[in-house]
Structures are given as structure tokens and as C-alpha cells.
Amino acid sequence: MGLITALRDFFSPPDDILAEADIQPGYRVLDYGCGLGSFTLVAAQLAGAEGKVYAIDIHSLALHKVQKAARKRGFSNIETIQSDCITELDSNSVDVVLFYYVLHWLSDPDSVLGELRRVLKLEGHLSFRDSYMKENETLASVTGRRWFRLIGKGKKTRRFVKMG
Numbered sequence: 001m002g003l004i005t006a007l008r009d010f011f012s013p014p015d016d017i018l019a020e021a022d023i024q025p026g027y028r029v030l031d032y033g034c035g036l037g038s039f040t041l042v043a044a045q046l047a048g049a050e051g052k053v054y055a056i057d058i059h060s061l062a063l064h065k066v067q068k069a070a071r072k073r074g075f076s077n078i079e080t081i082q083s084d085c086i087t088e089l090d091s092n093s094v095d096v097v098l099f100y101y102v103l104h105w106l107s108d109p110d111s112v113l114g115e116l117r118r119v120l121k122l123e124g125h126l127s128f129r130d131s132y133m134k135e136n137e138t139l140a141s142v143t144g145r146r147w148f149r150l151i152g153k154g155k156k157t158r159r160f161v162k163m164g
Helices: 002-011 014-018 038-047 060-073 109-119 135-143
Strands: 028-032 052-057 078-082 094-100 120-129 148-153 158-162
Touching: 014 038, 028 038, 028 109, 038 052, 038 060, 038 078, 038 094, 052 060, 060 078, 094 109, 109 120, 109 135, 120 135, 135 148, 135 158
Parallel strands: 028 052, 028 094, 052 078, 094 120
Antiparallel strands: 120 158, 148 158
């Protein structure tokens, strides 16, 4: 997992991708399927000490590495959550959801998208990237239940908002 992530991050640096996520100081961010924390650590820097980043992954080893990297960099605004779906975060509590390189792995994407919709604030947004899927597949998956609406296409990501 580490080698693949390192290669991915070399060719598509997390800083470049997160520039399109519009994370502001004080934001609450959910990095869903955080892996080794490439996006988590950059998001923590962008959200600042007033903000909070929730890093969720199914793998405890990945979360351990995120915690270790956070301590090494002096971040105290990262909280890890081990789960395959349920975040246990309050409803309407997250400003930005980072949903990168995960959708193609999911056996039950509707459950995950439902959870992301639940925790996302009405004025928040879901920042999406999954280069392992075709554009029409991702749009159909994310917008199919009419839980999210596409509002923007960047060079590296797609931005969705939660629908009523």
C-alpha cells in the first residue's frame, strides 16, 4: 500500500488536489478512506489549529501510521476513526468530505454515500476523485440517488453538494 500511495502522490501531489477542495481555517473535514494519510495531513494544515480533520479507514495499521505522522508533524487536530462505513460523527457537522480513490473499492457505495450525506453540512461539499473509474460511472454512482448534485469540475476533482 505504501509504494502505490507514494507513486500516486508523486504523480498527483495531495497539495494540488486539495487546492480544489477549498478547505478554510476552522473547517471540519472528513477524509473518508484516508489510507496512510496523504490528504489528511495536508487537510490538517489547511484547516489549522481551529479546525478538525477526521481520518476514517477500515485498516487499523493505516490509522496507526496516520497517528504517527500527525504526532511527528505536531498536528493535534486529527482524529482517527476505524470503520467501513459509519463515522459516528454528528449529522450536519462536516464542512468538506474528501472522497478520493475509494469509490471503486466499495461493495456497498450507497451505504457510504448515505453516511457522507448525513454528516455533511447543507452548505458543505464533497470533493471527489477516483481515477480508477470512468467519469460517467462516478457521476452515476454519486448522483444516482439524488443525494448529491455536481456543482463543479476542477482539473483534478469534482465537487458535489448535498441535496435537501
